[in-house]
Amino acid sequence: MGKAIELNQVDTIYEGEKIPSLKNITLHVDKGEFIAVIGPNGAGKTTLLETIMGLLESKRGEVKVLGKQLNGNGSNIRKLVGYVPQEYSIDDLTPFLVSDVVLMGRYGKIGLLKPITKNDKTVAKKMMEYLGISELSNRPIGKLSGGQAQKVMIARSLAKEPEIILMDEPFSNLDFEARREVSEKLTHLHKTKNMTFVIVIHDIASIPKVCNRVIVMDSGKIVADGKKEDILKPELLEMGYKGIAC
Numbered sequence: 001m002g003k004a005i006e007l008n009q010v011d012t013i014y015e016g017e018k019i020p021s022l023k024n025i026t027l028h029v030d031k032g033e034f035i036a037v038i039g040p041n042g043a044g045k046t047t048l049l050e051t052i053m054g055l056l057e058s059k060r061g062e063v064k065v066l067g068k069q070l071n072g073n074g075s076n077i078r079k080l081v082g083y084v085p086q087e088y089s090i091d092d093l094t095p096f097l098v099s100d101v102v103l104m105g106r107y108g109k110i111g112l113l114k115p116i117t118k119n120d121k122t123v124a125k126k127m128m129e130y131l132g133i134s135e136l137s138n139r140p141i142g143k144l145s146g147g148q149a150q151k152v153m154i155a156r157s158l159a160k161e162p163e164i165i166l167m168d169e170p171f172s173n174l175d176f177e178a179r180r181e182v183s184e185k186l187t188h189l190h191k192t193k194n195m196t197f198v199i200v201i202h203d204i205a206s207i208p209k210v211c212n213r214v215i216v217m218d219s220g221k222i223v224a225d226g227k228k229e230d231i232l233k234p235e236l237l238e239m240g241y242k243g244i245a246c
């Protein structure tokens with residue numbers, strides 16, 4: 001099967017801080033897994049994704065993605081991994097059109113200085129269609145609603161056609177119907193392309209049914225890691241959980 005992600009005894013500490021935000025994290029993800037990461041605010045979920053992406057350098061331990069060690073700035077890893085960040089501030093006056101933003105996902109794959117080909121444009125267009133945002137393609141990104149912008153960011157990450165995708169609260173701005181729709185699309189990609197997903201989700205009722213494993217973080221540590229049914233059972237009962245319909 002092979003490993004998608006391997007973290008061995010990783011500590012990540014932010015510049016100028018004394019206490020690591022990730023403490024001794026060991027996490028192995030097989031190719032084709034669909035993982036939800038949950039935990040309270042400040043638990044280290046975003047730090048975990050950014051460490052895997054090579055956006056933050058771990059101070060101790062080893063990070064490998066698809067068997068490759070991170071290089072100095074993590075650029076070798078970012079070619080292989082799609083990322084939907086939790087925070088993306090988009091200025092009202094940002095001149096980029098939605099189609100430009102989705103196309104930017106291709107640069108992550110081909111390299112910034114490479115010319116965009118017809119195929120790149122076709123893939124970007126397909127992803128907009130897939131997410132149901134084609135009619136927004138000529139609108140400035142800064143003029144969209146939060147939910148529309150979130151779908152654009154998801155389309156951008158998919159336009160890279162990555163083997164692994166990391167998403168940080170991808171449903172936070174979506175209404176229930178949109179969550180269900182996007183969740184169905186991700187499930188389809190997971191099944192047909194065998195993509196590996198690691199998704200940070202605050203609202204456990206939005207965890208897609210296809211998710212096979214849940215990781216719980218708290219205070220920079222992984223405090224639980226196992227099958228969804230085992231990890232969520234107590235919380236599910238408490239919430240009268242019915243699961244997202246897909």
Ligand SMILES: Nc1ncnc2c1ncn2[C@@H]1O[C@H](COP(=O)(O)OP(=O)(O)OP(=O)(O)O)[C@@H](O)[C@H]1O
Pocket residue numbers: 014015017021039040041042043044045046047048086
């Ligand atoms: N840029 C930064 N500089 C210093 N400390 C930071 C920085 N970003 C995050 N931290 C600290 O790292 C810890 C983990 O933060 P992180 O953003 O990973 O949490 P999270 O689980 O994603 O929380 P949330 O649910 O609020 O998004 C927190 O204690 C936070 O204060």
Ligand SMILES: [Mg+2]
Pocket residue numbers: 045046047086168
């Ligand atoms: Mg976060």
